[in-house]
Amino acid sequence: MLSPEAFEEEYDAETLAAELPASPVASLRDLQYLYGKLYTLATAGGGDYAPYLTPDAANDLVDTEDSLIVVRVDLSGDDPRLADDERGPVWVTRYTDDRVATVAHCKYPAARGIDHSVTHQAGRNSDPEKLARYATERLTKWADDDEVRDVAEGHEQGWIVDALRELGERDDALDDVESGVKRELGGESATALLTVQVRLDADGDYRWPGDLDVFMAAMRRRKLSKLVTKNEADDSSGDAVDLVTGEAARTVGTSEDPQNYYLGKQLETFPGLDIEEAWRTHPVSEDAAVTLMNAEAFVEACTYRTFGAKVYYLPYFFGTPTPAETYELYGMLYRAANEDEMTPIELAYDERHLTADAADDLRFYVSAVMPHQMSRYDVFGETLNGRLLYPRELAFEHNRVTETSAFAAADEWSAPLPTNENWGLLAANDEMLRSVSTGWYFHQTFAERDDTDADADDPRIEALVDVLSGDAVSVDVLLAEYVERLVADEDDDDVERFPSFRVASQFAQLCALATDDLDLLSTDDPGKVPITRDPSYETHIMTPRDDNPLAIADGGDAAAAKLETFIDETPALAHDEDAPINDERRGAFLLGALVGEVGSYQGYSEDRSTTLIDQFPVKSITRARVKKVTQETVAKTLTYTRGEDRTITLFEHVVDRLRETILRPDPDDWEIDTDDLRFYYALGVTYGMNDHPEWDSAQTDTDDE
Known part of the structure; x- marks a missing residue:
């Protein structure tokens, strides 16, 4: 196969233009034809017989x-x-x-x-x-x-x-x-x-x-004979207009396909298909059919497996191919096939193969294919309008979110949510684009499944294809997947503590998807609309003013201000007259925060191996239990306050807000659904576990003070 430099030297702009299609890429077949043309030129050269040869086979x-x-x-x-x-x-x-x-x-x-x-x-x-x-x-x-x-x-x-x-x-x-x-x-x-x-x-x-x-x-004749007799057809051929070139020609109906989309066995795709007459349903000329087959090397190079499916992410330039764009495209395809283990998204992002001017014109064909037995395949999430913008910007926004005030501490006081460099979604890193493009981004947050028995309804695959193609991911699906993963983590004997890093990763993902410029979250539930809105966390953390000193460990100005700010800057938790469900969601979050505060206190101060966090796991939280859990948690807080002769109620900044929220409306009248309730309760637990000053520099609460 010619190197990109040798390819450009072998085919000058005029020669290459004569070989390229004279129409824009408007279908998968058009794209496969373009790939097949480039592969043929790079391996067998030009001429009538070149598409039929397989010079790379040996x-x-x-x-x-x-x-x-x-x-x-x-x-x-x-x-x-x-x-x-x-x-x-x-x-x-x-x-x-x-x-x-x-x-x-x-x-x-x-x-x-x-x-x-x-x-x-x-x-x-x-x-x-x-x-x-x-x-x-x-x-x-x-x-x-x-x-x-x-x-x-x-x-x-x-x-x-x-x-x-x-x-x-x-x-x-x-x-x-x-x-x-x-x-x-x-x-x-x-x-x-x-x-x-x-x-x-x-x-x-x-x-x-x-x-x-x-x-x-x-x-040539022997190879063509296989294109008209596949799947036990006698002679699936006839004169028709080639759907690829638009020219009248002898067409074949049972040709091979690099992506196995057009198979005689796929009768559900072509109801009532008569294999002998398949050339009428899907007419491809003999030469075009062979050229399409030659696309396989480049198609496979732009394919990767994840969640038991094959994801196709095929780059091309919008409009009719030009020599300059084709040189650029061939460079990406060559690297994908011969040099790099990067995904096509990462290759396109590489400045060596994509100029700034070309970024807007670059498009991707995106689909996921689920193979089954008997040569049957499920195809879903198909689009020709995938753009580098979506995965690239999502990676950028996720990195940005992890550096906002939601995750970055302000001097001596902890951030609302924890970070961890060993968790890929909790620290800005150069691998985020790869995480998004390969599906690892959702593998870390969604419920785990056996990939050997995957199916086309796998929410991880649907979310991945949505993001790659710029379609919105359902908030309802996200919350259901998040909660199922958290419950599994809690039940896992190998997980020794509450999965706070998992919760923080999920929330960072939720925030990144909600970014206004991407708009990758959707819902049909009016109550969940606030979750789809972009939070307003500060990107740069400012040093607290001298006249607003950090507070003592049991709660005070800094802790209360941090809680107030986090709630106000989180659209799903802030008071919103148009979204009364926010009050219920905020109540669940505050309940979780208090459970997290008290549970952490029990661990470090009481040295208890079993805490409120263990007593009230995520799967135990329902609307019917919210009031009871609240009463028990507040009661436990007051018990510890009295036992230490404190002048200020332990975690007063949470208790006061919780008392207000939990009564309006009464939890018995709440309408929030269970997944929504449980996720924001888990977010609250994570917040509470992380809500503390840096103990070495913090003052302590005493009767004298």
């Missing part, structure tokens, strides 16, 4: 010992015979770069059968007996193939194929080929291509298959 054989076995046939006399010169009837040599085009290999990707071309690729480390048989089959099985014979009958060079077949009917000739192969290999096994050379004139050279049109035409 790449691993290039310049290796005994990698090319040649049966040499002399047709310069009256009767065909094997070569009798100094090189002999069988020549074992190296398959080199300069022989790739002339050997003209066309692989048939099947466990059994011979390759489409007269050149055949043997299996790895084949023994001499098997290689000898393959060598003779160049004169027997291939030359006697129905499609090959049919081509020979109407081709001016058809006599060459007839002569090979005639030679293959002679036992002495076949014996000479077999013994020649074994002798030249010295009894050793080899991995090789097997082909023929033919001399037509007594004073001429021996010519390779690529130099003889009849061999190339026969190869």
